[in-house]
Amino acid sequence: MTIAVKTPDPKIALTLQELTACQHLARTHITFSLTLNCPLRCAHCIVDAGPDKAATSMPLAVAARYGAQMPALARHGIRGICFTGGEPLVARAPLRVMSEAAAAAGIDVSVVTAAQWAATPDRAAGLVAQFPAISCWDISFDAHHLPWVDIHHIRNAVTALRAAGRRANIRVTYSDPMTEADRRIMDDLAAIGEADCVAQALRPVGRGEDLHAPRPHGWSPWIKPCLTQGMVVRYDGSVSPCCLNLVESRAHPFRFGAPLVEDLVQVHRRFLTDPLLQLIRALGFGPLRDWIEAEGLAHLLPDPVPEEVCELCTAIMHRPELARLVQARAAEGEVPAKIAVIAAKVLGETDMLRAVAPDILSPEPESLP
Known part of the structure; x- marks a missing residue:
C-alpha cells in the first residue's frame, strides 16, 4: 500500500465501524513496554526515554515468565x-523470547x-532477520527524531521489511498547527511508498509537556x-x-494487579472489568x-477544559480528589451492573457482565471466535 500523507484534517471523524474496531482492540491486544532505554532523546518523548535509562530493561527471567503464558493469553x-x-x-533478548513465544501461540506480534538500527541497507536487513516472529513493524519518525535518525534510515528499514515480507507502518507525530519541518517530513515519507503512515498530534506528556499544546478545534471532549x-x-x-497519556503515570486510580x-x-x-475504565470506554x-x-x-x-480526550482523562485522573470521586461513583451500588450491561451492548464485551452477574450468561467459551 502506498503512503498517502497530507495535512491532518481535524474535521474528519471516525465512522461507526471504525470506532467499533478501535474500541474492540482493547479486548484482544496487550502492549509490553520492555525498557525506557533509547539511543535517542527526542524533545517530545511521552515516556522520557533516553540513553541514561539502561537499568530499566525488563529482566530476561521476567520475559520468559510472560512468554510461558502466551498460550493461555x-x-x-x-x-x-x-x-x-x-x-x-535495545532489549533484544527479552524481545526475542517473548515475540517467538507469542508467534508460536498464534498471536500477531508487532x-x-x-529504526536507528537501519543506518545502511545491510544493517537493516540483518536486524530484521534476527526477529522472524515480528510480523508488523511500526516505525516512529518525525521532526523531533532528526538529530539521530533521517529519512535514509526509514527508507532502509521499509525496504528491508518489504523484502522480508513484513508489514511496515510509519507513525508520524506533528505539531498542531503543523510546522515547516513537519511538512518536509510528510513530503519525504510520501516519496518512499509501499508502507502505511499514521499521523497524530504531539501530546504534551513526558518531555513533550514543555512543547506547545494542540490548538483548540471546538469539540466537546466529554462525549468522546x-x-x-x-x-x-x-x-x-x-x-x-x-499506551498514551497514562502509559508511564502511576498517579491514577486504575489498578489491575501484579x-x-x-x-x-x-x-x-x-x-x-474495571468499572471506571469500562464506563469511559x-x-x-x-x-x-x-x-x-x-x-x-x-x-x-483546568480552565479551559482540554478538548483532546486523552488530555481530559489526564486532567481528571491526575487530580486525586477527582480521581477518588469518579472511581468511587463508578463502583457504588448497582452502577457496576449497569456499566456491565452497557459494555456488553456498546463494546460487545461480556467480561464485566460475567463478573457481576455470572448466572445470566452461558458458560464462557474457551476462546473468542
Missing part, C-alpha cells in the same frame, strides 16, 4: 501483542521502533470515549490502562462530568 482471546519502550530493540488500545505491562511489572506474581490472564480480566466522560459538577468540584478542572 491466546486462549483468553488475545490476538495481538505489541512491544514498545523506549526502544525495544514492535514500535525508531476512551480509545485505549489495551493494557500495558511495563518493564518493572506495573500495569497501565493505555504480573510479576499473578497470571497475565488474571490481570487482564481486571482491566476488562463505552460512554465517554459525560457521567464523570455530572458527578464532578454534582459534588461542586468543577473548579478543580
Whole structure:
C-alpha cells in the first residue's frame, strides 16, 4: 500500500465501524513496554526515554515468565501483542523470547521502533532477520527524531521489511498547527511508498509537556470515549490502562494487579472489568462530568477544559480528589451492573457482565471466535 500523507484534517471523524474496531482492540491486544532505554532523546518523548535509562530493561527471567503464558493469553482471546519502550530493540533478548513465544501461540506480534538500527541497507536487513516472529513493524519518525535518525534510515528499514515480507507502518507525530519541518517530513515519507503512515498530534506528556499544546478545534471532549488500545505491562511489572497519556503515570486510580506474581490472564480480566475504565470506554466522560459538577468540584478542572480526550482523562485522573470521586461513583451500588450491561451492548464485551452477574450468561467459551 502506498503512503498517502497530507495535512491532518481535524474535521474528519471516525465512522461507526471504525470506532467499533478501535474500541474492540482493547479486548484482544496487550502492549509490553520492555525498557525506557533509547539511543535517542527526542524533545517530545511521552515516556522520557533516553540513553541514561539502561537499568530499566525488563529482566530476561521476567520475559520468559510472560512468554510461558502466551498460550493461555491466546486462549483468553488475545490476538495481538505489541512491544514498545523506549526502544525495544535495545532489549533484544527479552524481545526475542517473548515475540517467538507469542508467534508460536498464534498471536500477531508487532514492535514500535525508531529504526536507528537501519543506518545502511545491510544493517537493516540483518536486524530484521534476527526477529522472524515480528510480523508488523511500526516505525516512529518525525521532526523531533532528526538529530539521530533521517529519512535514509526509514527508507532502509521499509525496504528491508518489504523484502522480508513484513508489514511496515510509519507513525508520524506533528505539531498542531503543523510546522515547516513537519511538512518536509510528510513530503519525504510520501516519496518512499509501499508502507502505511499514521499521523497524530504531539501530546504534551513526558518531555513533550514543555512543547506547545494542540490548538483548540471546538469539540466537546466529554462525549468522546476512551480509545485505549489495551493494557500495558511495563518493564518493572506495573500495569497501565493505555499506551498514551497514562502509559508511564502511576498517579491514577486504575489498578489491575501484579504480573510479576499473578497470571497475565488474571490481570487482564481486571482491566476488562474495571468499572471506571469500562464506563469511559463505552460512554465517554459525560457521567464523570455530572458527578464532578454534582459534588461542586468543577473548579478543580483546568480552565479551559482540554478538548483532546486523552488530555481530559489526564486532567481528571491526575487530580486525586477527582480521581477518588469518579472511581468511587463508578463502583457504588448497582452502577457496576449497569456499566456491565452497557459494555456488553456498546463494546460487545461480556467480561464485566460475567463478573457481576455470572448466572445470566452461558458458560464462557474457551476462546473468542
